[in-house]
Amino acid sequence: MRLKKFEHFEPRTLSEACQLLNEHGSKASVIAGGTDLVVRMKYGVTTPECLINLKKVDGLSAISSVGENLHLGALATLTQVRCSELVQERYPILAEAALAVGAAQLQNMGTIGGNICLEPRCWYFQQGNSWRQARPNCFKNGGAVCYMAKGSKRCYALYCGDTAAALLALGAKVRLVSLGGERTVPVEEFFVDDGMRHTNLRPGELLAEVILPGPGTGQRGTYLKYRKRGALDFPIVGVAAVINKGATAASRLRIAVTGVGSSPSLVVPPADFPAGTGLTHEMIDRMAEIARKQVKPVSHMEVSPGYRKELVGVLVRDALEKLAGA
Amino acid sequence: MSEYAVLGKRLPRVDGPVKAAGTARFTDDLSLPGMLYGKILRSPHAHARIVRIDTTRAENHPGVRAVIVGEDFGDYRYGLRADTRDEYPLARGKVRYLGEEVAAVAAVDEETALEALNLIQVEYEVLSAVTDPEEALREGAPQLHDDKPGNISVHMKTSFGDVDDAFRQADYIREDRFYSQSVLHGFLEPNAALALWEAPNRITIWASKQSPYFLYRNLSNCFNVPLSNVRLIQPYIGGGFGGKNGGYPVDFCAVMLSKKTGRPVKIVLTMEEVLSSHRRRHPMIVRLKTGVKKDGTILAHDCRIIADGGAGTGVGPSTIANAFYFLNLPYVVPNVRYEAFRVYTNRPISVAQRGNGIQQIRYAADVQLEMIAHDLGLDPVQIRQKNAVYTGYRTASGMNIHSCGLQETITEAVKAAEWETHYRPWQEKEKEPLGRIATGVGIACNSFQSGARLTGHNCCTAVIKVHEDGTASLLTGSTDSGQGSETVLAMIVAEVLGTRLEDVFVPQTDSTVTPVDPGSFGSRVSSTAGNAVLIAAQDARSQLLPVAAELLKAAPEDIEFRDRKVLVRGAPDRVLRFRDLTRQTVAWGSGTSIIGQGSWGQTVPPMNFETGEGDASGAYSFGTQAAWVEVDTQTGKVTVPRMVVAHDLGFALNPLAVEGQHEGSIAGGVGHTIYEHCVEENGQNLTPNLTAYGLPTVYDLPEEMVSLSIETIDPVGAFGAKESGEGTQVSTIPAIVNAIHNAIGVWITDLPVTPEKVLKALRDRKAQDRATEGGQP
Numbered sequence A: 001m002r003l004k005k006f007e008h009f010e011p012r013t014l015s016e017a018c019q020l021l022n023e024h025g026s027k028a029s030v031i032a033g034g035t036d037l038v039v040r041m042k043y044g045v046t047t048p049e050c051l052i053n054l055k056k057v058d059g060l061s062a063i064s065s066v067g068e069n070l071h072l073g074a075l076a077t078l079t080q081v082r083c084s085e086l087v088q089e090r091y092p093i094l095a096e097a098a099l100a101v102g103a104a105q106l107q108n109m110g111t112i113g114g115n116i117c118l119e120p121r122c123w124y125f126q127q128g129n130s131w132r133q134a135r136p137n138c139f140k141n142g143g144a145v146c147y148m149a150k151g152s153k154r155c156y157a158l159y160c161g162d163t164a165a166a167l168l169a170l171g172a173k174v175r176l177v178s179l180g181g182e183r184t185v186p187v188e189e190f191f192v193d194d195g196m197r198h199t200n201l202r203p204g205e206l207l208a209e210v211i212l213p214g215p216g217t218g219q220r221g222t223y224l225k226y227r228k229r230g231a232l233d234f235p236i237v238g239v240a241a242v243i244n245k246g247a248t249a250a251s252r253l254r255i256a257v258t259g260v261g262s263s264p265s266l267v268v269p270p271a272d273f274p275a276g277t278g279l280t281h282e283m284i285d286r287m288a289e290i291a292r293k294q295v296k297p298v299s300h301m302e303v304s305p306g307y308r309k310e311l312v313g314v315l316v317r318d319a320l321e322k323l324a325g326a
Numbered sequence B: 001m002s003e004y005a006v007l008g009k010r011l012p013r014v015d016g017p018v019k020a021a022g023t024a025r026f027t028d029d030l031s032l033p034g035m036l037y038g039k040i041l042r043s044p045h046a047h048a049r050i051v052r053i054d055t056t057r058a059e060n061h062p063g064v065r066a067v068i069v070g071e072d073f074g075d076y077r078y079g080l081r082a083d084t085r086d087e088y089p090l091a092r093g094k095v096r097y098l099g100e101e102v103a104a105v106a107a108v109d110e111e112t113a114l115e116a117l118n119l120i121q122v123e124y125e126v127l128s129a130v131t132d133p134e135e136a137l138r139e140g141a142p143q144l145h146d147d148k149p150g151n152i153s154v155h156m157k158t159s160f161g162d163v164d165d166a167f168r169q170a171d172y173i174r175e176d177r178f179y180s181q182s183v184l185h186g187f188l189e190p191n192a193a194l195a196l197w198e199a200p201n202r203i204t205i206w207a208s209k210q211s212p213y214f215l216y217r218n219l220s221n222c223f224n225v226p227l228s229n230v231r232l233i234q235p236y237i238g239g240g241f242g243g244k245n246g247g248y249p250v251d252f253c254a255v256m257l258s259k260k261t262g263r264p265v266k267i268v269l270t271m272e273e274v275l276s277s278h279r280r281r282h283p284m285i286v287r288l289k290t291g292v293k294k295d296g297t298i299l300a301h302d303c304r305i306i307a308d309g310g311a312g313t314g315v316g317p318s319t320i321a322n323a324f325y326f327l328n329l330p331y332v333v334p335n336v337r338y339e340a341f342r343v344y345t346n347r348p349i350s351v352a353q354r355g356n357g358i359q360q361i362r363y364a365a366d367v368q369l370e371m372i373a374h375d376l377g378l379d380p381v382q383i384r385q386k387n388a389v390y391t392g393y394r395t396a397s398g399m400n401i402h403s404c405g406l407q408e409t410i411t412e413a414v415k416a417a418e419w420e421t422h423y424r425p426w427q428e429k430e431k432e433p434l435g436r437i438a439t440g441v442g443i444a445c446n447s448f449q450s451g452a453r454l455t456g457h458n459c460c461t462a463v464i465k466v467h468e469d470g471t472a473s474l475l476t477g478s479t480d481s482g483q484g485s486e487t488v489l490a491m492i493v494a495e496v497l498g499t500r501l502e503d504v505f506v507p508q509t510d511s512t513v514t515p516v517d518p519g520s521f522g523s524r525v526s527s528t529a530g531n532a533v534l535i536a537a538q539d540a541r542s543q544l545l546p547v548a549a550e551l552l553k554a555a556p557e558d559i560e561f562r563d564r565k566v567l568v569r570g571a572p573d574r575v576l577r578f579r580d581l582t583r584q585t586v587a588w589g590s591g592t593s594i595i596g597q598g599s600w601g602q603t604v605p606p607m608n609f610e611t612g613e614g615d616a617s618g619a620y621s622f623g624t625q626a627a628w629v630e631v632d633t634q635t636g637k638v639t640v641p642r643m644v645v646a647h648d649l650g651f652a653l654n655p656l657a658v659e660g661q662h663e664g665s666i667a668g669g670v671g672h673t674i675y676e677h678c679v680e681e682n683g684q685n686l687t688p689n690l691t692a693y694g695l696p697t698v699y700d701l702p703e704e705m706v707s708l709s710i711e712t713i714d715p716v717g718a719f720g721a722k723e724s725g726e727g728t729q730v731s732t733i734p735a736i737v738n739a740i741h742n743a744i745g746v747w748i749t750d751l752p753v754t755p756e757k758v759l760k761a762l763r764d765r766k767a768q769d770r771a772t773e774g775g776q777p
């Protein structure tokens, strides 16, 4: 089946792209690898009148060291990210997360920017036209119900991007550009826990690059993904954990969870969480329990909330055991 | 088997290269000048009365050439038998499941057709729906078909031996409930049809069918056209697994739209349409009571089944009968009682799927046997050896076993699985703490019909045309839907004519040219069509023989055809190239054509859908599977790193093809056991795409699959061959489920084995133990 007609723009520069975005407003969609957007267009749940394709924007897929930091252009593909020596050396957790996305073909097409901005998912939303006609529309399709959380006033679509968890745990930032200028925000401030609007992107704004802070030395991290099958599937739960040597207690350990709510989220260690020596089993168990308690999943796509919570605990424990042992 | 020059060799499939290269043409690859595109409007309700359909706006939409509704087909209904014809090409009066076909449109392109669907106005009066078969049986439940009170689509009740007495004699009795879920066929080519109606009454249709001659008859009846005028041409097929047997709305609509427009019309379903509203396997609730002696000898089965038939009957009677037949095999069951209800529900129609009714029953029976072994402290291998049927055995119901290598398959499977090293009874492991990853091994046995013997036309016919250059064309109505029969049947021709596989061409089924055939179902092609091909090849050979005798100055019985040569036994200098023989034969006298013909049908009487008495087939395959599992005791995730298949298939016509079948069976079985199910809500499938539905990927299948063939040379099938395509999927489920018990001590009686269920079962093990005390010593 062919897609509905749309206009297609290929800006050469970011400012040209922003210009176009400004002009066309909500009628436009930004397309990078298209592996998420095109699927939604096929379903008819996203019907842009024009596409602003970032493919030809100069330098947008570069991966480069800038000072102490590492900058990843939004258009860098996941394959590029996971194969980059800089990433592998300094932030191997990000390579791990990129490798966990879908399957090889999707990593070849999908970009880091698109992966971060990935639309939240739900069995009642990503469906074809005739399927959706069989029931009143949900929030995401212009209606006023959420089939996931019956009686709720908001949309509970699930954010399922893999790399976001790793970026959160790494304390990465994103640089956002618009016609009016640019701003750089920490990833945790970029996401919003709302299935309808899961990022802070303002109208007319684009994600230009991801900034990974510091040289990455003295840092260990891992991303663990639990999914139904060995390939293709989005995370049922994804957990990223990063330990920074030498940092203060509170920022020493960063844990992020994806696949559980409408945005990825940080699991915050309590203020009294000990610094100093390595992780003990008691500390790990305690942290796993904290994480398990902190997440508040709703019943979603085959998996009960209780089971998802359980998995968060298991994955956090596994991740920390792995880091403690490494 | 060195007596054969071609058979028994690991020859790659002839359709392999074109499929791998992407040049094989499937229905959707075809187009005709002036072709229109068809789309189908489906019901958004699981159960509703159609009050009114207004197609005017759709008809007036630019680019639309025709719109059809149920009334266009008059009162035509189709189904397996006269009393089960409950399906319409397009709904009439009522819709009975969400996704049922209501109207169809032909337009100049797909987009226009889709737009037109939105312009068809259907007024429904929504009725309450029933999607649970047990509820559908209750009094006061919504009724689907006026002429089928109580929502009963098929009822079968039968008994052999003295079951009550056997239970009185039994030392131990168990009664359990098992559930096998709704799974889809999972073929990757959606159903598709390209039809051309030529006035006054000629139909040509290219359609994706594993059993094309069902549709050929359906179309003749539906459109009142003589069979000679129904030309069904079979392009390559992207898998069927039972979901492409009959005629479906897509076929009828393509023809009707072509008839209305006078132009060719193509309809290709989307994967969403296939997964949400096309056919699927019967979900079944199996309640099984089994009585045994102390030593594990089975005395009796008493089985009650409720099968969810969905909104139509399809081939349901065969599914229900199959479940009974294979309650009697592969173990000796002297007394057996069976009652099954196939129930209408407001769900898509359940039909045959690889194993047709047998998976569900063998899952229950083989897991329960394992439970019994466990309860009585018996060895799982020994209890199977003790109960295994044997050559010469006749079931209580009258099925006759002429060849049986079941014991050998058990021995071989156990050996390959290194059972002695890996198996420790759960009673022993129970005392140790469970590690993070618990491992276990399990086995299960199977049996299957080698060609379902249905009523009506049930034989296969082959015609072999030998060309003057020594090559041959084999005309057969037996369809290769991906199982590899094209290759195997060609190998039989090459064997008999003494040529090579590449010398034989098998065109795809074309009902005007190829002989009528029952179809590719019930594991019948290699053995049944194989025999027909063998006879036809011998016929062709016998036409060549007198000429060869004359040319070589030898007695016909001394002549041998081998490797493209015609030889005289004992006289190595007298040789003729096969191509020279064919050329000379064709030119003999005033010329002749070498056309061999052969027909072969099963000699047993047809399956008895009422009582289940007698045979289900002329021959039965047997086998054993062993599975290793690893269970993550924290997440509940089960993986199957290794699986062994040992199968008595009579004779391996092509061992490479057999391996493919074994691996496919494991893939299908692992999917059914662990990964697949349609998640539904009020009759709506929430998982109608391949991302959500979750067919196992290559990463989810056993890394190691061991395929062993046990050859028993059956007296019935071609060259002693039985089946090897379906039986092996029958025991995959119980082998895995038994292995899970061996790993973590829980019985999963409700498929699929999701991680969440496993985790819960582990937690509830105490409660589980209480529940399993149901049996009385």
Ligand SMILES: Cc1cc2nc3c(=O)[nH]c(=O)nc-3n(C[C@H](O)[C@H](O)[C@H](O)COP(=O)(O)OP(=O)(O)OC[C@H]3O[C@@H](n4cnc5c(N)ncnc54)[C@H](O)[C@@H]3O)c2cc1C
Residues within 6 Å of the ligand: A029, A030, A031, A032, A033, A034, A035, A036, A037, A038, A039, A054, A074, A075, A078, A100, A101, A102, A103, A106, A109, A110, A111, A112, A113, A114, A115, A116, A117, A118, A119, A160, A161, A162, A163, A205, A206, A207, A208, A232, A233, A234, A235, B691
């Ligand atoms: C079968 C299948 C399996 C998948 N499995 C996974 C999985 O396991 N894990 C996972 O994380 N993802 C998965 N995906 C989703 C997707 O492939 C990846 O997330 C991919 O990285 C998306 O990147 P893209 O460049 O293709 O995004 P696009 O489709 O191009 O864009 C995605 C969204 O982000 C917006 N966007 C893209 N770039 C920018 C930018 N620079 N600034 C602002 N907005 C932008 C787009 O407008 C769009 O809304 C899967 C997809 C499929 C089809």
